Amino acid sequence: MPKSPAPSASAPAGLARIDSRPLVAGIVTALVGFTSSFAVVLAGLKAVGADPGQAASGLLALTMAVGLGVLGLAWRSRVPVTLAWSTPGAALLAASGMxxxxxxxxVGAFIAAGLLLALTGLVPALGRVMARIPSSLAQAMLAGVLLQLCLAPFKALGTVPMYVAPVILCWLLMMKFAPRWAVPAALLVALAVIGISLASAGPSADVDPLLPALEWTTPAFSLQALAGIAIPLFVVTMASQNVPGVAVLRSFGYETPWRPAMLVTGAGTVAAAPFGGHAINLAALSAALAAGEEAGADRSRRWVAGFTSGLAYLVLAGFSAALVSVVNQAPEGMLEAVAGLALLGTLASAISAALAEPQDRIAPAVTFLMAASGLAFAGIGSAFWALLAGLAVRAALFRPATPERSGGEPGTR
Structure with missing residues (x-):
């Protein structure tokens, strides 16, 4: 192998050895994670009853919880572990309604979901119960709750086409040339469109606060909210974020500090909940940015990328209120349109995973349709009933493939 070039005589040897790639990778991880899904968070919080100030407080609380959680986990474990808020969970809230x-x-349901996350780290039996829920049903439930939100960009074409069309076009072009930056670029175009709209409308007397502030909400607990929000939020966060997050890190040769991660994310969720935060979890897609080659050749130093992403999240927290203030001035349907574009990839992956097994498609299909229907019964939203219906149909219809049907060895599926 060719030798590395010798350090410049004019530069200190220590500085010459500094690799900036973990720092850059950490900043990119936070920027992509924040900008690609904060619109989903705002849409979800508003759907379950948050006013603009409470939604802004929730985004701030989540951003701070993610930042502080990553700092602690990455520093102690020396693993490039990264956290994020539960984007699928926010989509679930958007479909659940108040x-x-x-x-x-x-808020009470958010606290309950956080306690379940923490208990998953403390009580191995709870993790085993979660493992018994077929992944296909969890993914079908997620796809069902995502459907209406992912339809929003195309519905908005019929109501505010001049505002939404540039955003969709930008997203499509970036998906071709730089997929990772497709949603952040679409967000920038959306902000530009909103700015032009505000400028043309003239000065407005209603301006939201530009400085970040936390708003306390005293939680209330009800059986309907626990069944309709807390349990589905826990299930979808585990199945769509935490489990894939572990798999992503393992694919790069790192073992996730599972128990500390569950305790930190559970405690962070509980702490953020009274201020409007719904759930934080292990990062999945953005985890590859901090754990892969982009974070430097020295695998033992890639944890710095995770740590840096935590610092970057804390910086982004300072801008959250101003960003929410601008978004709140958007034409009706614009926020949902950006959120829908951000979730299209997740919807496609969820549908693919739900229908992956040819002999087990009816139960996921029922789960998907039930979740997408928006059915609410006894004050409990469709996600809970969709999971129950899917489990019941699967128990009635599903039979593991036999060697005669599958051509495989006994016991395979």
Whole structure:
């Protein structure tokens, strides 16, 4: 192998050895994670009853919880572990609607979901129960709750085409040439469109606060909110974020500090909930940015990328209120359109995973349709009933493939 060039005589030897790639990778991880899904968070929080100030507080609380959690986990484990807020969970909230008891009941459900996350780290049996829920049903439930939100960009073409069309076009072009930056670029175009709209409308007397502030909400607990929000939020966060997050890190040769990660994300969720945060978890897609080659050739130093992403999230927290203030001035349907574009890839992956096994497609299909229907019964949203219906149909219909049907060895599926 060719030798590395010798350090410049004019530069200190220590500085010459500094690799900036982990720092850059960490900053990119935070930027992509924040900008590609914060619109989903705002849409979800508003759907369950948050007013603009409470939604802004929730985004701030989540950003701070993610940042502080990553700092602690990466520093102690020396693994490039990264955290994020639960984007699928926010999409679930957007499809759930306001629970009985309003916003305080939703906050109570967030706390319950956080306790379940923490218990997963403390009680191995709970993790085994989660493992018994077929992944195909969890993914079908997620796809069902994502469907309406992913339809929003195309519905908005019929109501505000001049605002939405440039955003969709930018997203499509970036998906071809730089997929990772497709949603952040679409967000920038959306902000530009909003700015032009505000400028043409003249000065407005209603301006939201530009400085970040936390708003406390005293939680309320109801059976309907626990069943309709907390349990589905926990299931979809585990199945769509935490489990894939572990797999991504393992694919790069790192073992996730599972128990500390569950305790940190659970405690972070509980702490953020009274201020409007719904859930934080292991990062999945963005985890590859901090754990892969982009974070430097020295694998033992890639944890710095995770640590840096935590610092970057704390910086982004300072801009969250101003960003929410601009978004709140958007034409009706614009926020949902950007959120829908951000979730199209997740929807496609969820549908693919739900229908991956030819002999087990009816139960996921029922789960998907039930979740997409928006059915609410006894004050409990469709996600809970979709999971129950899928489990019941699967128990009635599913039979593991036999060697005669599958051509495989006994016991294979």
């Amino acid at each position: 629970p009985d008891g309003g916003w305080p009941a939703a």
